[in-house]
Amino acid sequence: MKPFIVMDIVKEALKLDDVIHLEIGEPDLLPSPKVKEAALKAIEKNKFFYTESKGLKELREKIAKHYQVFYNVEVNPQNIIITTGTSTAFLIAFYFAKKIASPSPTYPCYPNFAELENKEFINISTDKNFKLNIDMLKTYDFDTLMISSPNNPTGIVYDNKELKEICEFCEKNNKLLISDELYHGLVYINEYTTALKFNKNAIIINGFSKFFCMPGFRIGWIILPDNLVRKAEIIAQNILISAPTLSQYAALEAFDYEYLQNVKKEFQKRRDFLYENLKDLFEITQPQGAFYLWCDISRYSDNSFDFAKKLLYKAKVAVTPGVDFGNFPNYIRIAYTKNIYELEKAVIRIENFLKNYC
């Protein structure tokens, strides 16, 4: 299995002083104060026991309501399973797959989950904007398509028309569609939706770690079509028992839309700032969602791992090498998960670094 390189960079970076951490995909913002209150209350009430394997019914109902509010899509709470982060959601979803195809670059854990379950994983080449289209799909042999929009690391988002085409292709060709929607909410274009809108048989994966700013709570969810729910529940009984109970109670209060609106605005402001300030230094496709810039460093290096290490040790800016996301030795991923003040400092450090060392 390949290391999740960013986690190693984190470890290295923690040994140094005064590093600006733009490597890990973890929001620096706190969750809504209501989440904190709910967690405290759950502890006071000794909520220390297992829940049902599928998770608290109230939480599954709140998630179903979220689909109503956010996408105007009906979801039966019975079709939702609460998972430990999204990682275990992927383990569940991949159980139903044989050959999984996914557009490249890709979240490094996907192929590793496939390896753990002894499934084939196929990287699909994408266009110059890192997007997939139907013509490309037709040239690959697979039974399961895994997409993520907004994408980690590129920040690209499929608009409704593009998503609909992909969804309908899967439906027509009898391919299982797994849609990773973990960065939903953090989208800076107007038009986007869940794959469920166009494909009732899709498996949807989402969680509380990004938009809801609850990474350490390790809590996510998976939505399954009727014919897979029971099988998925059985896997959950085994690999989860149940998701962490305190986290489930805390998440009950996560749907604080007023607060979340400000979270989104903050990340959008950072994206605008960082994109404007780096777009002349690197080749960058402007991201439409998530909190990453995917920067082509070809002008300076064709070894992203060395480049990232040098940037860390010489300029004290931690970023993730592109090789973490596939065969991308000339890219780095910069996460704008620090405030504007830190990002300003980072820009200056990066400029100086490029001037002096590249």
Add this chain to the structure above:
Amino acid sequence: MKPFIVMDIVKEALKLDDVIHLEIGEPDLLPSPKVKEAALKAIEKNKFFYTESKGLKELREKIAKHYQVFYNVEVNPQNIIITTGTSTAFLIAFYFAKKIASPSPTYPCYPNFAELENKEFINISTDKNFKLNIDMLKTYDFDTLMISSPNNPTGIVYDNKELKEICEFCEKNNKLLISDELYHGLVYINEYTTALKFNKNAIIINGFSKFFCMPGFRIGWIILPDNLVRKAEIIAQNILISAPTLSQYAALEAFDYEYLQNVKKEFQKRRDFLYENLKDLFEITQPQGAFYLWCDISRYSDNSFDFAKKLLYKAKVAVTPGVDFGNFPNYIRIAYTKNIYELEKAVIRIENFLKNYC
């Protein structure tokens, strides 16, 4: 994949009123008040972010110290990874195996984990006390031996001599040994220890869900030999990111030995009570650890699933059918995870049930 039947029984049982729940392997006792305090403090301090993938260094150090105190065995905190419950610890451990052999009856998740990772799982027949011996081991073909002592569901414990033999057999024959020690601490004989004592290359799995009474926190640990630590860390980076942060902080205060001594005493009292009161109704090998009675119901039924369902609906006592643990249609598992008062009521209900319906 086979359902983890007990989780289904739990769901059924929750629909009925006035059920005595002796089905799920979850302690009813609260963790030490220090754990609660630590969890509250962690929330106050906004400990909502990921930790290092291996888990908090302080927690790994406390676990290492526990091995010193409890077993007089040296463990390097570097060789410990904090996991989400023990479930993910098994997923990590099984990655290193090809053909896993395990004495029967067995924890139902083991073969399911093996199935998820597409590994072979072999049930080893045991003697009349459900114990393994070396002669049996020699007749099977496998590369990994998985033992659990105290055993779930039988409650048997290998004493030091028996454990040493198994450990040395594995060492000599180049078999990987995975030792599930989750019920350590809840042992009612004087002499027992960790497999690490006799086999430095064993993988040890343990957690905070049983003895430490923290099931809903979903937190455990795995200890690996030097040559597997880094590989295991990579798997953890992928399937965990990191274990739930609040749970890790709470677990820092779990090693409250004075409190834990009382937890053990309470379970021992219950074992004594329940064994004394049921041993004439069922054939039972007196358990030496954990919190289960493994009862032969042959006198009444050869279909443990029907028997358990009838006991639930007619007598309002929830137990787990033996079929959950392998080919044991004439056994049920009774968990003494309720107080003596409840157990007294349960005994009366079971007596009446056997009189009237069997």
